[in-house]
Amino acid sequence: MTRRIALWDSAFARRVLPLVESAAEHTKLWWGIAVGMAAVGGYRGRKAAIAGLASMAAAELVSNAVCKPLYERRRPPQRLIPHEDVHERPDSSSFPSGHTAAAVGFTAAVAGTWPWMGALCSVPAVMVATERIHRGAHYPSDVAAGAAIGLAGACLVHHAPCLLLRRLLPG
Template structure:
C-alpha cells in the first residue's frame, strides 16, 4: 500500500510540475499540436502522405498504422476508460487556460497517447523514416496531455502501453493468421 501511495504522490507532483511548465515551446507548439492530434487528424495526415508518396512500403506502413491506431482507440477509449473511472487532474493544478478545454471522460488512460504510440510503433518497422518523423510529435502529444491538465503521467504511460500492445498485435496478426491456416 505504501508503494501505491508513493507512486500516486509522485504522479501528482509530476502533473503539477508539467502543467506549470511555461516556455515558448509550451505556449506556441503544444496547443496547435494538440489540435492536430484531436480526432487522430495528425496520424491520418501522416498515413495519407505515406500511402501516396511512399510506394508499396508506404502503403503497407500506413495501413498498419491506421489499423493499430484503431485498435488502440478501441482498447483505450472503448474498454479501459469504461472500466477505470479516474477524475482529471484538479483545475487548480493547471495555471493556464487550457484547463477549461478538457474532456469529461475518465482520465485513465490517455487515448491520444495510445493512438500516437500505436500509429508510430506500427509504421516504424516497415517505414523507418516515417517512424522517425512521427516519433517527435508522438512524444510531444504525450507531454501535451499532461501539460494541458487532461491527464496524469500514469494515464499517459498506460496509453503508451496500450499503443505498443496494439501495434504489436497488428504487426503479428498476419503471421499468426498464416501460421494458423497453414
C-alpha cells in the same frame, strides 16, 4: 510530475502544444501522415500507412471502448494546472490517454515497417503525450498506460498476419 509538466511555460509550449492538440483531435494528424506516406512512399509507404492506421484503431478501441468504461478516473484537479487551458478538459475518464494510445500505436507500427518514418513520427507522438499532461487532461500514469496500449496495438498488428497464417495453414 503533473504540476511540473504543467508549469512548463515557454514560447514553444504556448504556440506549438495547442496546435498539436488540435491536429491530434479525432486522429486527424495520424490520418494526414498516413495519406502522405501512402501518396509519396510507394509500396513501403502504403504498407506503413496501413500498419499505422490498423494499430491506431486497435489502440483506440482498447483505450476508449474497453479501458475508459472500466476505470473511472477523474481528470487532474485544476489547482495543479497553473494556466488557463484547464477549462477545456473532456468529461470522460482520465485513464488511459486515448490520444497517446493512438499516437504511440501509429508511430510504433510505422516504425516496424519504415524505421526512419517511424522516427519522424515519434516527434509529434511525444508532443501529443506531453500536451495531454501540460493541459491538465491526464496524469503521467494515464499517458504511460496509453503508450503501453499503443505499443501492444502495434505488436498485435505486426504479428497478426503470421498468427492468422499459422491458424489457417496448420502444420
